[in-house]
Each structure stands twice: as structure tokens, then as C-alpha cells.
Amino acid sequence: MIQISVLVSGRGTNLQSIIDAIENGQIRNAKISCVISDKKDAYALARAKTHHIPGIFIDPKTFSSRQEFDNRLLEILKENKTDLVLLAGYLRILSDGVISEYKNKMLNIHPSLLPAFPGLHAQKQALEYGVKVSGCTVHFVEPALDKGPVILQKTVPVLPGDSEETLAARILVEENKAYPEAVNLFVENKIKIDGRNVTILD
Template sequence: MGREYKNIVILISGSGSNMAALARAAEREDWAGTVGARIAAVISNRADSTGLALARELGLPTALVPHKDYDSREAFDAALMAAIDAHSPALVVLAGFMRILTPGFVAHYAGRLVNIHPSLLPAFTGLNTHQRAIDAGCKVAGATVHHVTADLDHGPILAQAVVPVLPGDTADTLAARVLSQEHRIYPQAVRELLDTL
């Protein structure tokens, strides 16, 4: 009988840079040995997600559940839940997963669903966070790791990182500065959460 692991399922839509940061931290810090956790699968809703290829390069199992194959948000979420639940997840980690999830999906994973958002929540929920922070004259910006609830980007905060907004910043330069901090705090927050499961 093999060891029972706390399985982590990571959901992505794009490049998978936060997924890769999590995978590298899990390997570097031996999450399997230290907290009995492993990344069981990386699932994307987009066939063109470069993160899927990156996950395979990192030796992680991958799956594709294209949202365009379903005629409703509920039907997609049901298919996605089936793909996730096949791995008996202790934790479902959103890493650049660009779909708004139904209340039923969120309730199904209550307490086990986390996200990273590129702003200092509760400020700038939703999209275009970096440009909105610049337009508002913010002196600092950052990223937030939080539990997911039915309210978009409003769940209990697990970790935050702050970066300066510099004179002459564009949305892209600010995004790059924030992303480097996302790659630092997301693995830390997930690792700390695994200790509590």
C-alpha cells in the first residue's frame, strides 16, 4: 500500500508561471517528505495554454477541460469538478485560471480552494489591476493569496506582498514586478496551508 498524499490540483489558463513556481518549490522543499503533499495534476481550460507544456516538462500529469466544449458555465464546472475529483484533492490551487467559478463549484471545494490575485485586496478586484492602480495614483501595489469564496476576489487573505509603484511605470512593468513577488509568496502560502490540512 502506497503512502497517502495530500494531493494538490493546479488550475491554469495561460503561461503557468505561478504553477511552475509552486512545482519548483514543492521539489526544492520536498513537500512530499515534509508535509506529505504532491502536485497530482495541472488542469487547463485552454488547449493553447503554454503552461500545459511547461507542466509536462516538469513531470506533472496534465489534463485539458476546454470551457468552449460546454454550453453553460454550470456544465463546464461540473466537468471540471469531475476532472479535479479524480485526484482526491486536499487543495485546489488557481494559478492564472481565468474563469469565474459558479457558487456550486466554490462550495464543493470550500476551505480547499485558493487563488492569487495581482493586487492588494480588497483593492482592485477583477481585471486590469495594474493599470487601475497606476491610474488611481497608488504608491504601492502587490499581490494577495486568498481563500476563494462565492464573492470574486473577496475570500480570507492568507498572504500579501507589496511592491512600489515607480514613476513612469506601465501596466506591464508593474505586472512584472508584482509577478516576481507572486512566485515567492504563493508557494510559501500553499506550504503553510498544507501544514493545517
């Protein structure tokens, strides 16, 4: 049984997609051990509670440095025997130590077709650049922001008159499909990594 820990900061829509996929059998042989948030009022914690998943709030204000915060985070991940870490709208930058501890065992989803438009406000960046197609990317996490090997991507058209909000909503629909799909590939051991290249095994 793969033990999953999910890091969140906000609404938790992608967390919900993972919960649903486990509950409906799309993802088998895995369970969410805990949901960890750096925001006390993150709605993702309420989602976890609804599904009887332990929710843990780590208050950044009680730590003197990012490293101390991440040390505590690492302790919690280990206490929960975490095999896979998922970033689902987690807004803190993780230290290299946490990332290296879970090398090739930490996934993130980003609302653009990486390597295009990394970082914040990806949808705004896409609209300002004038692209005709956008989407989302599930990738492994590496110390360089949004630079890890790509597992899968899904596309959406950029429509005339799109706002940041309308494009984000269209991308989110695909995010909620892509993330469970990628997690299932990991759980089923169907991902092969060769440098930057990820091969999906049959």
C-alpha cells in the same frame, strides 16, 4: 500527502513556482496531481508535461453551459482525490457549486493588495488611481470575486514612470514567492480561519 490540483489558462509562472517549491523541498508532504486548463495551448500545460504532471484540457466549446463545464471539472478534481485547488492564472469564473465543494480548500493569487483593485487589469487600476504601493494577495476563494479571506500579502513600490507591464513584472516576482509560501502554510496546517480573519500559526 496533500493532493493538489492546479487550474490554469496561460503561461503558468505561478504554477512553476509551486512545482519548484515542491521539488526543492520548500513544500513537503504535497504533490501536484494534475494541471487543468480551459485553453488547449496554455504554456502551463507544457510546464506540467516537462515535470511529468498530468495535464488535462477541458474544452469549453463542448459544453452547453458553464454549469456542465464545472460539473466535468468537479469530476476530474474528485477523480484526482484533490485536497487543495489552486487557481493560477485561471480566467474562468467558477460556479458556486465548485467553490462550495472546496470551501477553505481553494486558493487564488491576485496582483493587487485586496480589497483594492479586484477583477481584471489590477495593475492598470493601481496606476490610474495613483497608489504609491501595490503588490499581491493570496486568498481563499469565495463566490464573490476576489473577496475571500486574505492569507498573506506582499508589497512592491509603484515607481515614477511605471507602465502596466513594468509594475506587473515587479509584482509577479513577489507572486512567485507568496504562492508557495501560502501553499506550504496550508499543507503544514498552519492556517486558522475565523470569519474573515486568517491567523498564521507557529
